[in-house]
Amino acid sequence: MNYFELYELPVSFNPDQQLVKQKFYELSKKFHPDFYINEGQEKQDEVLELSTVNNKAFQVLKDPQSRLHYILELKGQLVEGENYALPQSFLMEMMDVNEALMELEFDADAQKLAELKIQTAKIESALNNELASLTSSFDNSDAAEQENALKAIKDIYYRNKYLARINESLNKLDKN
Structure with missing residues (x-):
């Protein structure tokens, strides 16, 4: 799942930062590990992973440079090891x-x-x-x-x- 899907936002270089922050807090509450302390290890691991993904998504979507890089990767424009020819x-x-x-x-x-x-x-x-x-x-x-x-x-x-x-x-x- 990509970060825009996680936050239920369209892929955008200029997402509404208020919505990004709102989704981050909403998912932080939903996936807070303390709420799953009585669950099995598998569920706790799943929630911890979702919490980590939420934190990474927020870091990327709030920062213009990280977001730019992420979208270019997401859209298949950046290929690791690519030798891009500048004009x-x-x-x-x-x-x-x-x-x-x-x-x-x-x-x-x-x-x-x-x-x-x-x-x-x-x-x-x-x-x-x-x-x-x-x-x-x-x-x-x-x-x-x-x-x-x-x-x-x-x-x-x-x-x-x-x-x-x-x-x-x-x-x-x-x-x-």
Whole structure:
């Protein structure tokens, strides 16, 4: 059972957080192990498992990044070990950023570092704006349109992962 089914919600990148919280508390009460203390071991194990699943579901559904990853997996878009090919234009842009990073590693320059941080923040902001638009349209689309949106969302997911690694490098340079 997937987390959306558990919470009786449609698959959505933007679920109503009040409903998520409400379902979490409702299921927490229903599957609280203390209420099953007089049951057999099998029933106690089952309730403990359901309680654990409820906690995991809540953690995933309340966090936008975890939810994004979960939905992409749920919809078969993320495959373990997949070697996803990022668009060439993005890679060229990142090559420039990586070259600037390498230069900063050998020749620290606070102003260039600040400029590079601004540049990557702009790229990240543009991606996140596009992601917000796509996830919103996904929630209001039919199955065929959702499939197209998922492919674009997956692409942004991988671009953001790449940018996260660059931001880690920027932060390391900033601390030096």
